[in-house]
Amino acid sequence: MSEFDHDDGLSRRKVLECMTWVGTGVLWTIAGGVPHSLGIMGEAAAQEVKGLTFMQISDSHVGFDKPANPNALGTLEEAITKINALPNKPSFMIHTGDISHLSLASQFDDADRIISQSRLDVHYVPGEHDFLDPDQKFYRERYGKAAKGAGWYSFDANGVHFIGLVNVVDLKAGGLGNLGADQLEWLEADVKSRSASTPIVVFAHIPLWTVYPDWGWGTEDGAQALTYLKRFGSVTVLNGHIHQVMQKVEGNVTFHTARSTAFPQPAPGAAPSPGPLKVADDQLRKMLGTASVTFKQNEQRLAIIDTPLQA
Amino acid sequence: MLRPIVASTTLGAIVGTVLAAGVLFARADAPAGAVSIDNFTFGPASLTVKAGTTVTWTNKDDIPHGIASSNNAFTRSKALDTDDSYSFTFTTPGTYQYFCYVHPHMVGTIVVQAATGSNVTQ
Numbered sequence: 001m002s003e004f005d006h007d008d009g010l011s012r013r014k015v016l017e018c019m020t021w022v023g024t025g026v027l028w029t030i031a032g033g034v035p036h037s038l039g040i041m042g043e044a045a046a047q048e049v050k051g052l053t054f055m056q057i058s059d060s061h062v063g064f065d066k067p068a069n070p071n072a073l074g075t076l077e078e079a080i081t082k083i084n085a086l087p088n089k090p091s092f093m094i095h096t097g098d099i100s101h102l103s104l105a106s107q108f109d110d111a112d113r114i115i116s117q118s119r120l121d122v123h124y125v126p127g128e129h130d131f132l133d134p135d136q137k138f139y140r141e142r143y144g145k146a147a148k149g150a151g152w153y154s155f156d157a158n159g160v161h162f163i164g165l166v167n168v169v170d171l172k173a174g175g176l177g178n179l180g181a182d183q184l185e186w187l188e189a190d191v192k193s194r195s196a197s198t199p200i201v202v203f204a205h206i207p208l209w210t211v212y213p214d215w216g217w218g219t220e221d222g223a224q225a226l227t228y229l230k231r232f233g234s235v236t237v238l239n240g241h242i243h244q245v246m247q248k249v250e251g252n253v254t255f256h257t258a259r260s261t262a263f264p265q266p267a268p269g270a271a272p273s274p275g276p277l278k279v280a281d282d283q284l285r286k287m288l289g290t291a292s293v294t295f296k297q298n299e300q301r302l303a304i305i306d307t308p309l310q311a
Numbered sequence: 312m313l314r315p316i317v318a319s320t321t322l323g324a325i326v327g328t329v330l331a332a333g334v335l336f337a338r339a340d341a342p343a344g345a346v347s348i349d350n351f352t353f354g355p356a357s358l359t360v361k362a363g364t365t366v367t368w369t370n371k372d373d374i375p376h377g378i379a380s381s382n383n384a385f386t387r388s389k390a391l392d393t394d395d396s397y398s399f400t401f402t403t404p405g406t407y408q409y410f411c412y413v414h415p416h417m418v419g420t421i422v423v424q425a426a427t428g429s430n431v432t433q
Contacts, residue, residue, distance in 0.1 A: 066393065067373070068373065101375070102375055102390060102392060103390070128413050128414075129375070129413075132375060132377070132390035132413070134389055171412060172415060173379075173381035173408060173409070173410035173415055173418055174381075174410060174415060174416065174418050175415045175416070176416065213416070214416070215416065216414050216415065216416035216417075272350045273350035273351040273352070273372070274351060275350065275351065275372055275373055275374055276373050276374065
């Protein structure tokens with residue numbers, strides 16, 4: 001991560017410029033502080049982007065083999081292949097959780113084998129499917145050794161402050177995603193000394209805002225976390241979990257969810273349950289994808305480009 | 312008066328299911344109860360059994376679920392993949408609230424009644 005660390009005033013003025021939904025991944029551009037949509041991943045890559053561009057992949061569910069997608073590992077590999085084919089190499093990648101389907105060591109191994117083909121640094125946060133091993137230790141052993149608590153941490157890149165949060169452990173009966181008091185306390189301290197002009201990117205598995213509580217699509221104490229970020233001019237919240245693209249802008253905060261690389265889920269309330277959505281074979285890859293995010297200096301918003309595996 | 316007849320027929324079907332589950336998952340002489348997990352819902356949402364009953368949850372979804380007591384009153388299950396089951400024998404009367412620890416908005420209740428002098432199995 002250190003190669004992206006810049007602490008000069010100039011870089012602090014940079015803002016998230018482009019956030020886009022990429023079916024395979026989301027390509028995010030940060031420039032000037034506000035997220036911008038670059039279009040689909042191919043279009044975004046074709047532009048001359050000065051600043052920082054990183055990828056988001058999510059919900060790879062390695063090991064999933066049910067009718068909605070009998071080969072989730074295969075579609076993850078397709079996503080990585082598309083990322084590798086981008087003309088402008090992203091600086092790094094974030095993975096917003098549910099790496100595995102059942103937290104088996106073999107599933108994490110398979111995921112690593114495919115994702116490492118991108119030759120990008122990958123910053124992970126866990127999904128609830130990554131804590132299903134009996135001792136709940138595989139995720140932390142593999143991805144969270146340098147992190148706090150269940151796996152939260154922050155880092156800086158090109159003047160942007162990135163915060164990876166965990167909202168999938170210690171869940172309470174009847175509740176939604178949960179950050180917990182320890183993590184909230186850490187978050188408050190983590191951002192306290194930073195200038196309000198620092199662009200902030202928060203990423204976590206379950207949406208931090210309430211998308212659809214009947215299906216558990218929200219975070220119990222997400223609003224509390226956002227109060228610590230209120231004074232910042234540019235805040236971008238990147239989530240997964242719901243296997244579909246959704247975006248909301250509220251003041252200086254842009255919320256965005258990325259597609260899964262494994263299987264789609266229904267729109268809120270559009271089915272009896274949020275279970276995997278079985279679509280026609282020739283439609284599946286239009287509903288899976290990635291995102292790229294680009295930050296450009298002197299622009300306020302990040303540009304997020306969501307690109308499906310297949311247009 | 313049609314309603315009670317329908318109800319007793321349904322009850323008969325449930326008892327049949329329960330007995331079959333007992334043979335499969337518990338001692339043949341022990342009472343059994345079954346909860347199905349389907350479409351991210353526990354069915355029935357509330358199950359009433361006699362003390363000593365072995366309750367078996369079976370996951371019919373394409374997504375894993377996990378059973379946990381809301382107040383740690385009974386042992387939590389491992390993650391249940393599709394068609395996996397988890398059984399727990401409730402020996403102490405009381406009301407047991409539980410939830411899916413993977414999807415905590417999913418909640419259910421097991422009501423355990425005292426096993427009276429009457430013969431539970433016959």
